[in-house]
Amino acid sequence: MxxxxxxRTGPGTIGVVAIAAAVLVFLIAPVAIIxxxxxxxxxxxxxxxxxxxxxxxxxxxxxxxxxxxxxxSVQVASLTMVFATVLGLAASLSLVRGRFRGKGAVYAVLxxxxxxxxIITAIGLYFFFVKLKATGSILAMAVGHTVLxxxxxxxxxxxxxxxxxxxxxxxxLSLGASRVTALRRVTLPLIAPGVVSAAxxxxxxxxxxxxxxxxxxxxxxxxxxxxxxxxxxxxxxxxIAAVSSFLIAVTCAVLGASALLRRRTxx
Amino acid sequence: MxxxxxxxxxxxxxxxGLTKLFGPVVAVSDVSITVPAGSFFTLLGPSGSGKxxxxxxxxxxxxxxxxxxAIDGIDVAALPPQKRDLGMVFQSYAVFPHLTVAENIxxxxxxxxxSAADIRRRVGEVLELVRLTGYERRLxxxxxxxxxxxxxxxxxxxxxxxxxxxxxxxxxxxKKLRGHMQGELKRIQRHLHVTVIxxxxxxxxxxxxxxxxxxxxxxxxxxVGTPAELYESPVSPFVADFVGESNFLDGLVVSTxxxxxxxxxxxxxxxxxxxxxxxxxxxxxxxxxxxxxxxxPQEARDSELNRGKGVVDQVVYVGDxxxxxxxxxxxxxxxxxxxxxLASRPLAIGDLVELAWDAGDxxxxxxxxx
Amino acid sequence: MKxxxxxxxxxxxxxxxxxxxxxxxxxxxxxxxxxxxFFVYPLFGILLRSIYKNGYTLESYRQVVGTSVYLMxxxxxxxxxxxxxxxxxxxxxxxxxxxxxxRPRLARVLVVIxxxxxxTSIIVRTYAWMVLLGRNxxxxxxxxxxGLTDGPLRLLYNQAGVVVGMTYVLLxxxxxxxxxxxxxxxxxxxxxxHSLGASRWQAFRRxxxxLSTPGIAGGTLLVFILSLxxxxxxxxxxxxxxxxxxxxxxxxVEFTLNWSFASTLAVILLLLTLVGFAVYYRLMxxxxxxxxxx
Numbered sequence: 001m002x003x004x005x006x007x008r009t010g011p012g013t014i015g016v017v018a019i020a021a022a023v024l025v026f027l028i029a030p031v032a033i034i035x036x037x038x039x040x041x042x043x044x045x046x047x048x049x050x051x052x053x054x055x056x057x058x059x060x061x062x063x064x065x066x067x068x069x070x071x072x073s074v075q076v077a078s079l080t081m082v083f084a085t086v087l088g089l090a091a092s093l094s095l096v097r098g099r100f101r102g103k104g105a106v107y108a109v110l111x112x113x114x115x116x117x118x119i120i121t122a123i124g125l126y127f128f129f130v131k132l133k134a135t136g137s138i139l140a141m142a143v144g145h146t147v148l149x150x151x152x153x154x155x156x157x158x159x160x161x162x163x164x165x166x167x168x169x170x171x172x173l174s175l176g177a178s179r180v181t182a183l184r185r186v187t188l189p190l191i192a193p194g195v196v197s198a199a200x201x202x203x204x205x206x207x208x209x210x211x212x213x214x215x216x217x218x219x220x221x222x223x224x225x226x227x228x229x230x231x232x233x234x235x236x237x238x239x240i241a242a243v244s245s246f247l248i249a250v251t252c253a254v255l256g257a258s259a260l261l262r263r264r265t266x267x
Numbered sequence: 268m269x270x271x272x273x274x275x276x277x278x279x280x281x282x283x284g285l286t287k288l289f290g291p292v293v294a295v296s297d298v299s300i301t302v303p304a305g306s307f308f309t310l311l312g313p314s315g316s317g318k319x320x321x322x323x324x325x326x327x328x329x330x331x332x333x334x335x336x337a338i339d340g341i342d343v344a345a346l347p348p349q350k351r352d353l354g355m356v357f358q359s360y361a362v363f364p365h366l367t368v369a370e371n372i373x374x375x376x377x378x379x380x381x382s383a384a385d386i387r388r389r390v391g392e393v394l395e396l397v398r399l400t401g402y403e404r405r406l407x408x409x410x411x412x413x414x415x416x417x418x419x420x421x422x423x424x425x426x427x428x429x430x431x432x433x434x435x436x437x438x439x440x441x442k443k444l445r446g447h448m449q450g451e452l453k454r455i456q457r458h459l460h461v462t463v464i465x466x467x468x469x470x471x472x473x474x475x476x477x478x479x480x481x482x483x484x485x486x487x488x489x490x491v492g493t494p495a496e497l498y499e500s501p502v503s504p505f506v507a508d509f510v511g512e513s514n515f516l517d518g519l520v521v522s523t524x525x526x527x528x529x530x531x532x533x534x535x536x537x538x539x540x541x542x543x544x545x546x547x548x549x550x551x552x553x554x555x556x557x558x559x560x561x562x563x564p565q566e567a568r569d570s571e572l573n574r575g576k577g578v579v580d581q582v583v584y585v586g587d588x589x590x591x592x593x594x595x596x597x598x599x600x601x602x603x604x605x606x607x608x609l610a611s612r613p614l615a616i617g618d619l620v621e622l623a624w625d626a627g628d629x630x631x632x633x634x635x636x637x
Numbered sequence: 638m639k640x641x642x643x644x645x646x647x648x649x650x651x652x653x654x655x656x657x658x659x660x661x662x663x664x665x666x667x668x669x670x671x672x673x674x675f676f677v678y679p680l681f682g683i684l685l686r687s688i689y690k691n692g693y694t695l696e697s698y699r700q701v702v703g704t705s706v707y708l709m710x711x712x713x714x715x716x717x718x719x720x721x722x723x724x725x726x727x728x729x730x731x732x733x734x735x736x737x738x739x740r741p742r743l744a745r746v747l748v749v750i751x752x753x754x755x756x757t758s759i760i761v762r763t764y765a766w767m768v769l770l771g772r773n774x775x776x777x778x779x780x781x782x783x784g785l786t787d788g789p790l791r792l793l794y795n796q797a798g799v800v801v802g803m804t805y806v807l808l809x810x811x812x813x814x815x816x817x818x819x820x821x822x823x824x825x826x827x828x829x830x831h832s833l834g835a836s837r838w839q840a841f842r843r844x845x846x847x848l849s850t851p852g853i854a855g856g857t858l859l860v861f862i863l864s865l866x867x868x869x870x871x872x873x874x875x876x877x878x879x880x881x882x883x884x885x886x887x888x889x890v891e892f893t894l895n896w897s898f899a900s901t902l903a904v905i906l907l908l909l910t911l912v913g914f915a916v917y918y919r920l921m922x923x924x925x926x927x928x929x930x931x
């Protein structure tokens with residue numbers, strides 16, 4: 001620790017570490033408890049569960065409405081992933097490679113959805129799509145999520161591009177390749193891990209999002225998160241714990257895949 | 268110039284068997300040094316030689332694995348850094364960026380609960396000592412590197428420490444400024460009689476400023492002595508090469524004398540006379556070291572002198588002197604350094620030249636068996 | 638754009654350069670158009686709706702400012718944000734300190750523990766606290782089992798629940814901002830303080846703490862601004878009287894169907910947020926983020 005060399009471990013240090021440890025537990029415990037509780041064999045959610053069972057998962061995957069929501073969430077997230085990554089990749093290339101003025105302003109605009117409270121973005125989209133009678137549309141939700149995911153994609157890919165050694169591309173050019181070929185055969189493969197990472201986070205951003213699909217939902221077309229929200233308003237159904245664990249698993253999967261990618265590319 | 272009151276002279280620092288291991292890595296091995304009170308003592312060595320780690324142990328930021336550190340006879344091993352009453356100047360200055368110059372210097376006095384009036388007075392005195400009067404209200408970011416260095420020094424001196432530790436403090440300054448600061452540091456140290464332990468890799472700096480120098484290598488002290496001792500009587504090829512410059516010639520001992528001199532046959536049949544600290548045996552492999560400035564490009568009139576004949580391969584003009592690389596054929600190449608005086612005749616590449624140097628300037632070292 | 642420190646020409650010179658610039662600008666277009674159509678345009682729609690109700694009028698704004706109910710909602714929003722920010726700071730500072738000062742390998746593990754819940758959906762995190770704080774929830778169960786209370790405590794559907802839930806969601810923002818700022822503090826400064834005689838407490842109070850102030854300012858501002866716009870957590874964990882601005886907006890859109898009034902509230906929230914971020918930008922000198930773009 002800073003300044004701790006040569007010092008004895010005093011009460012101050014122990015206090016700080018204790019608080020830090022407590023806060024860490026505070027951060028991870030709720031998530032861990034939900035996962036554990038979702039395997040509860042009892043009729044209610046108790047911790048620790050008296051017996052383990054998969055009944056809530058059975059209920060989750062067995063109920064057509066929940067299954068339908070999984071499909072909706074996956075569809076919306078997949079579309080979002082494609083849209084955001086394509087748009088974001090193009091924009092990032094332009095920002096990092098292009099030569100024009102006003103880049104700061106462009107960057108700010110691309111990041112602005114992060115600054116505006118999501119509730120405002122959500123109702124804006126709602127007013128927009130209601131007029132088009134497009135609520136309940138998967139496409140509409142994907143578009144809305146793309147707006148939210150775009151900043152994330154741009155941040156990740158611009159960082160990747162800035163870390164990319166331009167000289168690889170220059171070498172390709174000096175060897176006779178056209179600009180497009182150099183981009184296609186040298187740059188893109190090398191930045192692919194960053195792009196895939198950005199795509200995964202775009203997927204996750206969409207999958208986890210609640211406010212936008214809440215306003216844009218149709219009676220039948222509800223994402224997983226929206227259905228959880230509606231269920232919570234009615235009753236505390238233990239099935240929700242299973243759904244939550246599922247959502248947590250998706251998050252872990254994305255984080256894990258992203259970390260694996262980074263390790264594969266780090267020399 | 269008003270002189271700050273010297274309450275007491277510097278302390279003697281005694282390191283005994285000091286060792287530090289970082290896992291399997293031996294950073295410092297069995298270092299035993301006595302730093303006389305009030306002296307300027309330098310730890311000199313290349314990076315990784317353990318000099319900074321040794322200093323950090325004296326300061327208290329690193330726990331020794333073995334050995335003891337005594338300041339004026341008192342073992343300080345159990346004391347944390349803040350209780351050792353040592354002044355320290357870091358390589359990066361470590362001047363507090365959010366405090367003014369005066370606040371920086373006042374810091375150790377405030378921690379010691381000195382009265383505000385006394386603080387003001389003593390800050391003023393020490394600012395005068397480092398020639399920064401008038402800078403009280405400036406912030407570190409408004410100061411140059413050299414000025415920050417002086418603030419760090421003032422801060423470390425204001426509470427009258429008995430020992431001042433300095434970790435390569437002048438490394439970031441340009442040559443002219445460094446030379447100037449070296450003089451200033453020496454002046455201040457002599458004035459205050461504070462013991463200084465100075466760490467550097469710059470052998471010129473060490474020679475200029477120190478009363479005594481410990482050359483360190485691989486965690487051990489290779490030689491401890493005055494600058495003159497180190498330069499004129501190095502105990503090993505490493506010291507001969509690290510302190511100043513040396514030419515090295517491998518050879519075999521042909522004959523020895525009781526007074527410590529010996530005759531050595533080097534490669535290519537070149538015969539040399541040299542002196543050695545350790546007794547040598549006939550047939551022993553040795554390396555002969557002679558400094559470039561001890562070699563003179565002239566005919567050896569005196570048969571007692573070592574001589575060699577060769578062709579000038581390279582001429583480098585360095586302003587105050589000219590360096591020549593003279594190829595001696597099978598014996599190798601010798602670097603010769605000649606002061607540029609009107610009387611000295613400059614040589615050109617391709618010139619045939621005779622070299623002469625004193626046997627007493629040729630030091631012989633036993634060669635480690637490969 | 639710099640390669641090997643040699644700056645490549647920024648302004649396009651030849652026709653080929655100009656073509657290239659056009660191509661790059663073309664790449665930018667789809668993203669900007671998408672945002673323009675589905676983000677900027679809807680925002681303007683909201684702005685318009687807030688000032689148009691049978692003609693251009695600021696009546697909605699006057700209504701908000703003039704009615705005590707709405708002012709109380711705004712006040713509650715601010716108060717909740719302030720409380721959450723303060724608690725997040727007190728809890729987050731020690732953790733950030735540990736994060737910033739331990740060995741890199743351990744720090745990476747700790748960051749994962751901080752970031753994992755952070756990336757989980759807010760609804761999951763909020764639900765987790767509902768399970769924990771409910772009448773028959775985990776916390777009450779253990780409090781009673783340990784004999785600390787007689788009956789179940791009301792930890793949910795009130796301000797306490799809202800504060801706990803929001804703090805939980807926003808803590809990672811505070812911790813990561815603080816830790817980032819703390820990592821910039823030169824350890825040599827603390828060593829210098831010790832060498833000058835300062836105890837660990839003195840070194841912390843007089844050197845480390847002041848130097849961490851920019852991080853504190855950034856973290857608190859960020860958490861505060863984000864708290865203002867919260868909807869999900871207060872909606873699920875608060876009681877009937879715990880209404881924050883975002884909840885009011887939703888109510889006006891979904892139930893009262895008073896879109897213009899909802900838009901007014903949205904504009905007010907947006908303005909507060911933008912002002913907050915402007916200050917934050919200046920504070921953290923975020924311009925540095927943009928410097929790397931050639």
